[in-house]
Amino acid sequence: MSAPHPLKRLFGHARRYRRDVWLASLYSVLNKFFDVLPEVLIGVAVDVVVNRKDSFLARVGVHEPKDQLVLLAAVTALIWVGESLFQYLYDVKWRTLAQNLQHDLRQQAYQHVQRLEMGFFERQRTGNLMSILGDDINQMERFLNGGANDLIQVFCSSLMVGAVFFALTAKLAFLSLIPVPVILYGAFWFQGRLAPRYAGVREAAGTLASRLSNNLLGIATIKAYTAEAYEAEHVRQGSDAYRVRNAEAIRLSAAITPVIRMAILAGFTVTLLYGGFLTLNGELGVGSYSVLVYLTQRLLWPLTRLADMTDLYQRSMASIERVMNLIDTPLAIPYEGRHLPAGSVKGALTFDAVHFAYGEQPTLQGISLTVPAGHTVAFVGTTGSGKSTLVKLLLRFIEPQRGRILLDDTAIGEANLQDLRRAIGYVAQDSFLADATVADNIAYGLPTAGRDDIVAAAVAAEAHEFIAQMPQGYDTQVGERGQKLSGGQRQRIALARAILKNPPILVLDEATSAVDNETEAAIQRSLERVTRNRTSLIIAHRLSTVRHADTIYVMEQGRIVEQGTHDALLALGGQYAALWRLQTGERAGGNPIADSV
Structure with a gap:
């Protein structure tokens, strides 16, 4: 059984936006309706100038040519106002939808990732997850920003222009519109072959992001071992693989536009020649001929953008597929109980x-x-x-x-x-600190804690003295992962965090293995106080910590x-x-x- 289409999966996760999707689509259709009408009015205007009192408008009750032109001018103004209004409405609606859906999808994906078991992270590369949560979701937003509207309007344009063609002359319509199904079939044919290529592009992008993320986190080790050239070669290989995957997709997507142009040329030539012959023979009016020529241009030329639309669509579908697969990853360890x-x-x-x-x-x-x-x-x-x-x-x-x-x-x-x-209060060997203030890190997981409680926890962890000597004290920013602090300072802040939490169980996993003797002694004094009357599990290599x-x-x-x-x-x-x-x-x-x- 084949997997559901990525768009179906996307909107299955975004049910509350369905009304916005329908409204945005309606605005796109109405904009295209008003967009097609000016070409029809050009034909009517030509008909007025050529046939005057025998024109189409004369037959519907407006007999004077000048009155006919005034009416055309008024209708033209209304049409342009309508087109501009609905362009504004669909632009705002699609872009707002893209931003809201992007925000919600990223939150949903990230919250789900946080609930996954640790084994999932041991199997996944961090850079690949960052690529999904960042660039893949952004790719979906780019499609909704413009691609969705373009696809809807090309479809509507084909229907509307086709209806006008058949209303004016069925014989010419069949010949002129033959390229349209050919073009659409060709676009879908290319699309089917682009899909696996862009899936490969997204995988290569994730692999490259993983390499870059890993190297930036380990930059000190890279420098210490003078491994810059070695790692630069790894990045070059990852970037080259990404470039090659993109090149495979580009070679195919670049062929779409020339093929579409040839089909457009056939349709436009048929309209120009055959329609002209019909007009010269008196079987088609001059105004109708003008309408058909303009509409052929209006219908067929936008189809050249199918290449860009198809390219954007397939990139987005590959990205949405990755995001949906992440969100649909089952939880191995349930939260409820x-x-x-x-x-x-x-x-x-x-x-x-x-x-x-x-x-x-x-x-x-x-x-x-x-x-x-x-x-x-x-x-x-x-x-x-x-x-x-x-x-x-x-x-x-x-x-x-x-x-x-x-x-x-x-x-x-x-x-x-x-x-x-x-x-459980948990202090690990390499404790994570957020890119925030010292106070924020001590109150991590307990954001309602007051400053007095934070200071008391720091005092108990023997961290207050060095915190007070910092430029902004407890309001000092510690940097990403606490890089502005020493290892011992990070450990004491992590211990203060556990003390503030005041849990019935305290777990220390090699909490003193990577600190100096002075810091170990300080932590040991703190532990003697905070472990009293509290279940404590201590894992240690240094036996002096557990004696x-x-x-x-x-x-x-x-x-x-x-x-x-x-x-x-x-x-x-x-x-x-x-x-x-x-x-x-x-x-x-x-x-x-x-x-x-």
Whole structure:
């Protein structure tokens, strides 16, 4: 079963604009009706000058030639006013519709993207998504701005001019209008072959955007490794692929206009010659002949724009298809579920035989543990042991393949996703900061917070001192992704953000692994205060960060291999004790290596 047409899919998502579409289309039709009439009036004027009291107007009751011309002038003025009025109306209506639909579609697409599971983003390139949300939606707007009106008016012009032809002389009409179906068929023939080419163009554009986005985000690394020429070559290859795809489409679309011109020439020549012969033989009036010549020009010449219209149409359809496919991407993790009212969450967690694997590689193998409300637990182990996957499962970035996780007595898979995440404060290794002020970033997710609460959270995170020294204090702009701040400053603002949220559960995923010793000490002091009476999960490589946890779990290849307090694990002499000696430089007996040097 073939997929619905992109336009049908588009307007299926924009039902509230259907009235605007119908009105805009009506204005386009009325404008074309008034646009065709001046050519008819030229023929009537020629008829008045040539036949005078025997003219068409004389036969309908206006006998004096001068009165006939005055009437024609008045009617002409009305026609031009009508044409101008409806041109204004359709222009405003189509452009407003384009802007509104563009805005709504981008919002709808972006909001849907935010609801997709993290696995979707691991499969997609950021640049490709940016291309869809940006240029593809803009391409749709360009089509509605002008292309839709052009298509409607070409269709209406063909019908209206054809009706006039047949009313004046059916014999000539058949011959003169033969090129029209040929032209329209040719345009659709080209259109069908352009569609896959422009789909390829949009894919190439997305690939190029991904490369550019990736390089701009990693510009420091590119410079540090003097890889400018290497990456410039990658961009050249992506740009060249985009250019080649465009060239394939251009070669085909450029052929449309010459073919249409030849068909137009045939139609115009038939009207000029055959109509002229009929007029010379007295079978067709001079005025009617003038009308037919002008109308042939008016009908056929705009058809040369079918090339541009077809090109714009196919580009837009390819873009709309990509946008609609993104919006129609199903949600793997539903948002709806049992509500968890604010303040009712105690924070007890249970991992019950949880399994998870990325592809064929198991990451968690039957993890079972219980975290009482208000306790602090830590997860340590080598890279790839499954520590961060536990956090992703708790936040429902991903779903377990077997087993379940309980928050208090509710399986988190049955809970409302937004309520679940509101109950968790999350601080990652590389915390995201918005391109906004320091205050805005601390209040991120809690925009109603007052300045006093923001400052109190910054004080608790030991961030107030350096914030106060900034040029505008809490109103200082941090730059894109917080680039105006050091790594340690970003982490302390991220911690202040979690503290302000005041969640029953706090999760720190390698929050101190990339900071200096002074910042780590500051964060550690903050954690000792904010984790009291709050369920806290800490993932860390630096064991000094977790030594005061109520329970420490040592993980290896997706399993818990040791658990206990810091002192108990050191006494056990297993993997944790070995990691501790490695990081602190202590020998098995507990003396620093430095003491023996």
